[in-house]
Amino acid sequence: MSGEYQPEPPDASKRYGGKPLHVPGAGTLGISLLVVSLSVLFVSSLIGYICYWFSFPRPVTIRLPWGLWLSTAVLLISSFTIHWAWSAIRHDQQGMCRKALLATLILGLTFLGLQIWNWTEIYGVLQSADRALSALNPQYPSPIGGMRTAHALVYEKKALLAAFFFFTVLHALHVLGGVIPLSVVNVKARQGIYSRNYHPGVRYCLIYWHFLDAAWILILITLLITF
């Protein structure tokens, strides 16, 4: 994705406080390094979770809400639309780029909405686990001699649910962190700032959106295997 063009701002000669406004290629490298850093975040926590899951003596199973498939589809489509926006602006098709960017933004917000719906579903399961726990007697397991089986099962169930919330919320926060700059890029596209040779915002959103997609696929696969 590099080397095809040098993004130049329209007014490269203009300086801000004696400093150049724009270092060619710096933004792309910066966003790529940020994506590397965030990938380490997701991959390491997934590895940690898998290690933890393997320590369960008899893993419990929970049915994942079917809304997850819907949100996955929405996120995948949004990855296509942002790619569409990028290739449109590279061919100087301003109108197409604006439409695709707007579609991506709407799909991103839809994804967040669907995730909230999924959380309410899973929250119901968590509450039933809590009720099951309070029905058990004695309420707290003895710290010496390990946990009793019934307790252990409920705790494992709760741990899995916590993992579900942890990963989906973590990912949703990163989607939110992408939706905000995407809105800015939408506005800028409407102002007609971007052109064939200058569209850094679209490019950064593209890189970040692909990362969000890959991270979500990894999370979904891990959840499918362990639930």
Added chain:
Amino acid sequence: MTTITGNTMGHTPAVAAKPDNYLTHGKTIGSWLFTLDHKRIGIMYLITALLAFFIGGMLAEVIRTQLLVPQGLIFHGTGSVASSYAAYRYYNQVFTLHGIIMVFLVLIPIIPGALGNFAMPLMLGAKDVAFPKLNLISYYLYLVGAILAIVSTVLGAVDTGWTFYTPFSIQTESYVVVMVLGIFLVGFSSIFTGINFMVTIHKLRPPGMSWFRMPLFLWAIYSTSLIQVAATPVVGITFVLLMMERVMGIGIFNPALGGNPVLFQEFFWFYSHPAVYIMILPAMGIVSEIIPTFSRKHIFGYEFIALSSLAIALIGFLVWGHHIFVNGQSAELDAVFSFLTFIVAVPSAIKVWNWLATMYKGAIVLKTPMLYVLSFIVLFTIGGLTGVVLGALSEDVVLHDTYFVVGHFHYVMMGGTLIGFIAGMHYWWPKMFGRMYNERIAQWTCVVLFIGINLTFFPQLVVGAEGMPRRYASYLPVYQPYMIASTIGAYIQLVAFLSMAGYLMHSLFYGKKAPMNPWGGGSLEWETASPPPHDNFETTPSVGDPYDYSDLVFDPAVNGYVHIEKPVESLAPVTATH
């Protein structure tokens, strides 16, 4: 000298009656608080980190004073066991805060944040880092994190040790969440600084400065940034999980809920061992700059020093398991981690041998930065070799959690990172503030500090080998002579640091005006005025070999080094390829 047309970013020649520099460019408080100038941000980091160092250092003196007598001089009970517990908890808080402040607020940010920010763009001949606004955001994240850490201390100081090991960090009734949140923000700052510096080195090198013609400090900063970008997210997620564990009880680290406390240690050390290299690599970079300058001789083995930085950064990711040899790791994993730990000593040794070879037959000038560098080599070698001792499995089982470990990492952290930082601060001080400090007092201070550090930490190695455990508020009377020696050493260090603060402050107001190039350094930061103008360079500097000193001679008229014309045959222009 190979002359290449320097950076093409252009400049506006400042035509002013009084030379303007970055310190006088804008005098309001706002011009400092909202500055995008890398030099000012570097100075802000310097001040903040030195304030944190002062607090951490005072806590260290409290620790050493407590350990003067076996039952504890400051915190001790009134006879009953319960009163002893209550009193010793304060001691736990003191050493925890000492560790947290020194590691997260001083050692990790001080060299990249202060010296890296100040010197790196100058060494590149650039006007600023790649993302000046991100740089300022990094500083404020660091500042807010540091303030949160202090706030948590006021609310209820953490008593877990700086490692926050579970399950105690889940149970303790102190403000772990606030403290951890503060460190989380400092971690963000670290990641952003790393990204910023990596992009700067990739994209802002001037034409003619290929990777292998960069000053070695930049290689060190680059390797450090690599670790910051790739390791810090792991500690971020660890601390998020720890906060969730405390607030919501998710049970991943809590054995009472079926969690695994060793998993926390794996996560924590996956960051915190590479973090040791975040601390030491830039210090090694400073040493690689100072040694050739003060030996008046080209650096020996440039490629080896440069690539060993990268090697340390990469191998450093694979050795975290040596912190948990005795905490329930399988024997096979122990053996692998032990082997990898030995391997990581190799690139460090490569550096030390190349430094020695650079000094060999050099015309060594024993100015203050060079004296600190010589101390660095001695102290870091002791620290590094005791690390190899600890890397051996059978020895680690005996020495784990004893004062031997404390002595080892203080030799590395204090004798390595901190002395390296002080060397760099003395090296770039004339460039930062345009003033020379009192050389004579500075040299005596260095000697006193060297004696103090050895007197503090060498007895700790011995007493640890004899079996004294770390983190205890009281001890058996048989260890008392060592503890007294160590405490005297700590007071000697205090005297040295106060003296340093004194002569550096004095130099700001009464020091002699610094010349452009007081030490005869060959890298680009010496090609501009001291202190540098707001735009860094009046004229575009030309890129040459940063370790070529053959055309630099001392000129008594300016009390600094100046370039001379070289013999005609070497002036033939060479076309740059990079």
